[in-house]
Amino acid sequence: MSDLKNNIMKSIEKNEVKMRSKNFFRFMKALVEIGIVAFALLVIFLINLTFYLPRKGLGLGANRWNHLFSVIPWWIVGLGVVGAGLLIWIIYRYTGAYKKRLIWVIGIVSLIIVISGFLLSVSNFNETMGQGIGRMQNSLQGTGLGNGSGAGRGNGLRNK
Amino acid sequence: MIQTDEDIVVKVQDGNKEAFGEVIDRFEKPLYAFIYRMLGDKDNCSDALQETFLKAYKNINSFDPKRKFSSWIYRIAHNEAITYFRKNGKNVSLDEVAEVASNIDNEKEVQGKLDNVRQKDKLAKALLTIPLKYREVIIFRFYEEKSYEEISEIIHLPVNTVGTYLSRGKKELKKHFKNIDIEEIL
Numbered sequence: 001m002s003d004l005k006n007n008i009m010k011s012i013e014k015n016e017v018k019m020r021s022k023n024f025f026r027f028m029k030a031l032v033e034i035g036i037v038a039f040a041l042l043v044i045f046l047i048n049l050t051f052y053l054p055r056k057g058l059g060l061g062a063n064r065w066n067h068l069f070s071v072i073p074w075w076i077v078g079l080g081v082v083g084a085g086l087l088i089w090i091i092y093r094y095t096g097a098y099k100k101r102l103i104w105v106i107g108i109v110s111l112i113i114v115i116s117g118f119l120l121s122v123s124n125f126n127e128t129m130g131q132g133i134g135r136m137q138n139s140l141q142g143t144g145l146g147n148g149s150g151a152g153r154g155n156g157l158r159n160k
Numbered sequence: 161m162i163q164t165d166e167d168i169v170v171k172v173q174d175g176n177k178e179a180f181g182e183v184i185d186r187f188e189k190p191l192y193a194f195i196y197r198m199l200g201d202k203d204n205c206s207d208a209l210q211e212t213f214l215k216a217y218k219n220i221n222s223f224d225p226k227r228k229f230s231s232w233i234y235r236i237a238h239n240e241a242i243t244y245f246r247k248n249g250k251n252v253s254l255d256e257v258a259e260v261a262s263n264i265d266n267e268k269e270v271q272g273k274l275d276n277v278r279q280k281d282k283l284a285k286a287l288l289t290i291p292l293k294y295r296e297v298i299i300f301r302f303y304e305e306k307s308y309e310e311i312s313e314i315i316h317l318p319v320n321t322v323g324t325y326l327s328r329g330k331k332e333l334k335k336h337f338k339n340i341d342i343e344e345i346l
């Protein structure tokens with residue numbers, strides 16, 4: 001028996017090196033999958049806002065382009081780009097995507113994110129969500145759980 | 161009946177610790193040769209090899225027996241070799257490499273490939289001068305006789321990129337072997 005084999009087998013016998021369970025790897029795999037989905041949803045939501053928010057503010061200024069740049073929420077764009085980069089990295093690192101050229105992975109993931117974000121922005125999602133948040137704030141004010149700030153404050157008090 | 165690598169790994173996964181000894185028996189020499197060619201340093205090579213087997217044992221339950229075990233364990237060895245290279249990349253003893261490279265080649269590799277020891281020594285030295293990414297692909301393709309797909313699976317790069325690295329690596333090596341067909345030596 002070689003020295004190397006001897007050393008390794010001794011470490012194994014003495015339980016100095018322990019085998020990780022199958023459940024550990026199942027859990028890790030599930031975690032990565034959930035992470036990818038959650039990250040994708042977050043990035044799509046941010047991209048949706050970058051389409052939605054400027055559109056809501058358009059038509060107010062004389063110079064449409066200047067106005068467009070002034071109303072684009074750049075921090076959301078930045079966050080979306082960073083998020084998209086991280087998402088691509090996770091996909092490339094933890095799935096079989098390495099078989100494709102990185103440029104293809106970047107292109108396809110970016111395209112899916114941008115299209116999904118745009119479709120979300122033209123749907124009723126943002127209005128529905130805005131109304132939902134407003135209603136939630138009102139009901140929190142009504143039950144006394146709210147912190148007394150925000151748009152729902154006045155309505156909540158009037159409702160009383 | 162001959163047991164495949166994957167059959168033995170299933171035994172290890174089922175809790176048969178001794179079966180891992182068989183895994184070591186099968187992969188010790190080829191992995192040593194691979195890591196040695198990558199690093200060109202005996203001490204680091206032994207450490208990296210031991211680390212490779214320990215990590216393989218620890219994570220053996222993440223291996224899917226439907227896939228090829230050799231690719232899986234070579235992937236771990238590749239990661240370890242890169243880690244050691246980054247730590248000690250400049251500590252390369254070329255003479256030692258040439259000497260050991262002559263010893264680790266088995267007969268199959270020698271036959272029809274390497275006609276004289278001088279060229280082989282020169283090749284071992286030349287390999288250590290080219291960038292690691294090209295060196296690795298050349299080692300896998302010409303010494304370990306892996307297919308493009310297997311190399312792609314081990315180093316996690318597209319098959320096309322493997323081909324590109326191979327051709328660039330050969331081009332780099334050719335600089336050391338003017339007027340000699342590099343394919344013949346490899």
